[in-house]
Amino acid sequence: MSDLIVADKGAADPKSELYVVFKVGDAEYALPADSVLQMESFTGATRVPGASPFVAGIIQIRGRVVPVLDLRLRFGLPPIPPTLDTRVVVGQHADRAVALLADSAREVLKIAPAQVKPPPRLLDDAASGFVKAVAQIGGRVVMIIDFGKVIGEEPLDVVQR
Amino acid sequence: MGERVSERIDLRGFLTAYLAEADEHLAAANDRALSIDASLKGGAANPRAVRDLFRIVHTIKGLSAMVAVEPIVVVAHRLESILRAADRGASPLTPPAVEVIFEALRAIEQRLRALEKGAEVPAAAQSLIARLDEHARPTPLPSAPAEATLDLPPAVLSKLAAFECEQLVHGAADGRRAVSAEFVPSPRKAAEGLTINSVRERVGSLAEIVKVIPVAIAPSEAAPGGLSFLFLLLTSADDVEIAAAAGCDPGAVRPLVAPPGAVAPVAGGGEERRGDGGEERPPSDGDALDPEVPEAHARSVLRVDVGRVDEAMDRLSALIVTRSRLARAVSALDASSAVVRELSIIVQENARQLRDLRAALLRIRMVPFAEVLSRLPLILHHVRRTSGKEVRLETYAAEAELDKAVAERVFPALVHLVRNAIDHGMGTPEERAREGKPPEGTVRILCSARSNRHLAIQVNDDGRGIDRQVLARAIGGEVPANDAALLEVLCRPGLSTRAQATLTSGRGMGMDIVRKIVVDQLGGDLSVHSSPGEGTTFTLHIPLTVSILDAFTVQCGEQRFAIPVSIVEEIVEIDPRAVVRGPGRGGAEGTALIERRGETIPLVDLARVLDGAAAPRREALQALVVRRGAEPVAFGLERVLAQQETVVRPLVDPLVQVPGIAGSTDLGDGRPTLVLDLVVMVAALGRTLRGERAA
Numbered sequence: 001m002s003d004l005i006v007a008d009k010g011a012a013d014p015k016s017e018l019y020v021v022f023k024v025g026d027a028e029y030a031l032p033a034d035s036v037l038q039m040e041s042f043t044g045a046t047r048v049p050g051a052s053p054f055v056a057g058i059i060q061i062r063g064r065v066v067p068v069l070d071l072r073l074r075f076g077l078p079p080i081p082p083t084l085d086t087r088v089v090v091g092q093h094a095d096r097a098v099a100l101l102a103d104s105a106r107e108v109l110k111i112a113p114a115q116v117k118p119p120p121r122l123l124d125d126a127a128s129g130f131v132k133a134v135a136q137i138g139g140r141v142v143m144i145i146d147f148g149k150v151i152g153e154e155p156l157d158v159v160q161r
Numbered sequence: 162m163g164e165r166v167s168e169r170i171d172l173r174g175f176l177t178a179y180l181a182e183a184d185e186h187l188a189a190a191n192d193r194a195l196s197i198d199a200s201l202k203g204g205a206a207n208p209r210a211v212r213d214l215f216r217i218v219h220t221i222k223g224l225s226a227m228v229a230v231e232p233i234v235v236v237a238h239r240l241e242s243i244l245r246a247a248d249r250g251a252s253p254l255t256p257p258a259v260e261v262i263f264e265a266l267r268a269i270e271q272r273l274r275a276l277e278k279g280a281e282v283p284a285a286a287q288s289l290i291a292r293l294d295e296h297a298r299p300t301p302l303p304s305a306p307a308e309a310t311l312d313l314p315p316a317v318l319s320k321l322a323a324f325e326c327e328q329l330v331h332g333a334a335d336g337r338r339a340v341s342a343e344f345v346p347s348p349r350k351a352a353e354g355l356t357i358n359s360v361r362e363r364v365g366s367l368a369e370i371v372k373v374i375p376v377a378i379a380p381s382e383a384a385p386g387g388l389s390f391l392f393l394l395l396t397s398a399d400d401v402e403i404a405a406a407a408g409c410d411p412g413a414v415r416p417l418v419a420p421p422g423a424v425a426p427v428a429g430g431g432e433e434r435r436g437d438g439g440e441e442r443p444p445s446d447g448d449a450l451d452p453e454v455p456e457a458h459a460r461s462v463l464r465v466d467v468g469r470v471d472e473a474m475d476r477l478s479a480l481i482v483t484r485s486r487l488a489r490a491v492s493a494l495d496a497s498s499a500v501v502r503e504l505s506i507i508v509q510e511n512a513r514q515l516r517d518l519r520a521a522l523l524r525i526r527m528v529p530f531a532e533v534l535s536r537l538p539l540i541l542h543h544v545r546r547t548s549g550k551e552v553r554l555e556t557y558a559a560e561a562e563l564d565k566a567v568a569e570r571v572f573p574a575l576v577h578l579v580r581n582a583i584d585h586g587m588g589t590p591e592e593r594a595r596e597g598k599p600p601e602g603t604v605r606i607l608c609s610a611r612s613n614r615h616l617a618i619q620v621n622d623d624g625r626g627i628d629r630q631v632l633a634r635a636i637g638g639e640v641p642a643n644d645a646a647l648l649e650v651l652c653r654p655g656l657s658t659r660a661q662a663t664l665t666s667g668r669g670m671g672m673d674i675v676r677k678i679v680v681d682q683l684g685g686d687l688s689v690h691s692s693p694g695e696g697t698t699f700t701l702h703i704p705l706t707v708s709i710l711d712a713f714t715v716q717c718g719e720q721r722f723a724i725p726v727s728i729v730e731e732i733v734e735i736d737p738r739a740v741v742r743g744p745g746r747g748g749a750e751g752t753a754l755i756e757r758r759g760e761t762i763p764l765v766d767l768a769r770v771l772d773g774a775a776a777p778r779r780e781a782l783q784a785l786v787v788r789r790g791a792e793p794v795a796f797g798l799e800r801v802l803a804q805q806e807t808v809v810r811p812l813v814d815p816l817v818q819v820p821g822i823a824g825s826t827d828l829g830d831g832r833p834t835l836v837l838d839l840v841v842m843v844a845a846l847g848r849t850l851r852g853e854r855a856a
Contacts, residue, residue: 044832046720046833046835047720048812048817048822048835049771049772049819050771050819050820050821051816051817051819052816055816055817058812058817058825058833058835059832059833060827060831060832060833065810065812065825065833067812067814069816093279094278094279094280095277095278097814098814098816151816152815152816
């Protein structure tokens with residue numbers, strides 16, 4: 001994570017929280033830093049036949065086996081081959097650890113509560129509740145994702161062969 | 162950021178410890194509540210269980226307050242008030258009060274589960290709080306016992322709880338005598354075999370011991386320890402017998418209950434000692450001297466977070482991976498004709514040691530099956546109450562143990578089966594009487610070790626059996642011809658909703674879930690046998706551990722997989738010219754067949770089983786023959802690469818739970834390799850084929 005840039009824009013407000021920001025397609029998304037366990041370059045995953053199409057497979061991180069969820073596919077974008085910038089962001093939700101596959105991830109931002117707004121209703125409908133809030137930072141729009149919804153809080157129906 | 166993460170992890174660690182401890186206390190609390198309930202049904206109070214429960218609830222409250230789980234504190238606090246009142250005899254427990262206690266314990270349990278999931282802990286329902294408050298209000302003491310009084314010095318009386326006084330007075334009213342006997346220990350008596358323990362035993366055979374109170378006395382020749390024990394007893398034996406048992410003079414046996422209207426009030430002493438109840442110290446069972454505290458047996462048990470054992474297991478896995486690299490290096494040396502005899506012996510020795518270490522670690526994770534079953538009576542209690550049926554649960558667990566992870570998974574399946582047996586299989590007492598059966602139904606759980614790796618669990622009821630006709634009507638299909646077909650119907654997802662409305666004697670609720678747990682998650686086997694009028698038996702075969710195994714590594718398309726050696730009957734070479742293809746339907750290709758030792762075996766392409774029609778066609782060069790029941794299937798693949806020991810880790814995340822994928826393993830390349838359970842795949846194939854035929 002040494003290549004991360006820590007920006008300090010929201011630093012004035014003591015209630016600011018740290019967020020890990022990553023890109024999927026042209027859009028920027030964020031996850032609270034305290035739910036992020038780790039970030040790594042992506043060197044490929046072991047495919048799991050029969051799992052949902054947006055599951056890229058499983059990887060082993062520090063001895064732990066975690067599923068990798070391809071955010072491009074989850075968010076309805078066409079797949080692209082991994083590049084040097086591709087990152088896995090391993091997040092923790094309750095007792096689950098799931099890696100999110102993002103096009104790049106290089107920033108940790110301090111975001112003040114005042115900068116965070118609920119998502120516009122239309123966005124929310126289209127994004128099936130994946131976006132929990134929207135932060136406006138300078139001219140940028142960063143979508144804070146609902147990690148639980150993205151990874152599916154309820155056990156998914158097993159895809160039948 | 163690093164700091165924040167570690168802070169969070171610390172809290173989780175703390176919560177884990179809290180949850181483990183709270184769960185343990187809750188299990189004990191449920192156990193006590195059940196004994197109170199049982200005693201109450203028999204028309205008796207169970208003061209010891211009430212006191213235990215009081216103490217346990219107090220502990221739960223304290224623990225919960227420490228981690229600031231307010232909703233649990235709120236419930237536990239009120240529960241405690243009810244129990245305190247009951248313990249003091251101010252407000253004996255009534256059946257409705259016991260129901261509220263069960264409900265409160267359930268509410269606590271639900272909140273613990275929420276906490277465990279990391280979810281918001283909901284506040285307690287107002288209705289529950291209101292009912293708890295209602296029962297916590299002390300009702301006036303029945304006047305009868307106040308008539309009689311106990312003839313004891315105030316110092317001794319103050320050591321007695323109200324219920325104990327009551328017990329003595331009532332016992333005396335019922336025709337037994339309430340007496341006290343004093344035992345003064347001394348070296349001389351000890352030499353004759355008279356110690357507090359032996360005296361306790363001897364007196365206990367003649368009388369009901371209500372309490373033993375240690376009393377400090379002036380040291381003398383007869384009492385060099387300056388200590389005596391006052392036994393408070395209910396007995397039908399005479400003073401001489403009691404004196405002989407207690408090793409004292411008959412004169413030291415004194416009646417306790419004086420004629421009505423004399424001396425001290427009954428409940429006075431206990432109240433005084435405990436103060437006004439504003440500050441609730443849990444009642445310690447008397448003094449340090451009290452010989453009754455039965456704690457010693459628990460001391461040799463170590464409670465360890467499963468995570469720590471898993472961590473050790475992970476370290477061991479790494480060691481095993483290193484060992485297989487070492488073994489490979491040695492065989493490479495051997496191939497280059499170096500002298501490796503000594504080295505080979507060391508590597509073998511090392512392998513044996515690792516196997517032993519692994520076995521030792523696995524043993525740590527084993528829990529007695531009886532412990533798993535001990536949680537069932539509580540569930541039975543609820544079902545009994547809601548269904549109005551009389552049911553007895555008999556469990557025969559013997560010494561069987563199984564891995565904690567397996568135990569946790571199999572428990573919900575057992576709950577389903579027991580619930581179904583009562584809800585659907587069992588009639589009401591009246592119905593049963595008409596069937597000529599005892600009004601009380603019996604659910605039996607038998608458990609036997611099938612081998613040292615498998616456990617067979619049978620859940621059997623003496624209900625009506627499953628009515629196949631009714632079942633067939635409910636699903637709009639054929640009447641299942643045999644037990645296997647019956648199971649298929651029962652395990653159809655969604656049977657439950659229709660079944661509940663139309664099936665009075667069948668069962669089907671959640672059977673698909675039961676099968677998913679047993680077959681898909683645990684790699685076991687589920688079967689059923691049902692005879693009309695006689696009842697139904699479900700049999701579960703489950704592995705004891707989810708652990709390390711010998712596996713073939715195979716190449717299939719681009720991917721490598723590991724397949725447990727134990728399930729493979731044979732590896733066969735495929736001669737493409739000898740493969741026969743059966744007739745296809747609707748443009749689909751027919752099933753390929755091969756012949757092996759006079760048996761015709763379907764040959765399926767593993768890549769196609771995994772990826773469907775999308776998989777590119779390849780000529781299978783080798784196949785693994787797997788058998789499920791009597792049904793053999795050959796899985797064609799490119800080739801078998803090697804056989805090696807692998808550490809299987811289950812894939813627990815719902816995103817990657819797929820039937821037939823038993824877990825993942827590290828073959829030494831730092832990447833996960835999927836472990837396939839081909840037996841489950843045969844089952845899934847069978848289901849798909851049957852489904853296609855039915856469609």
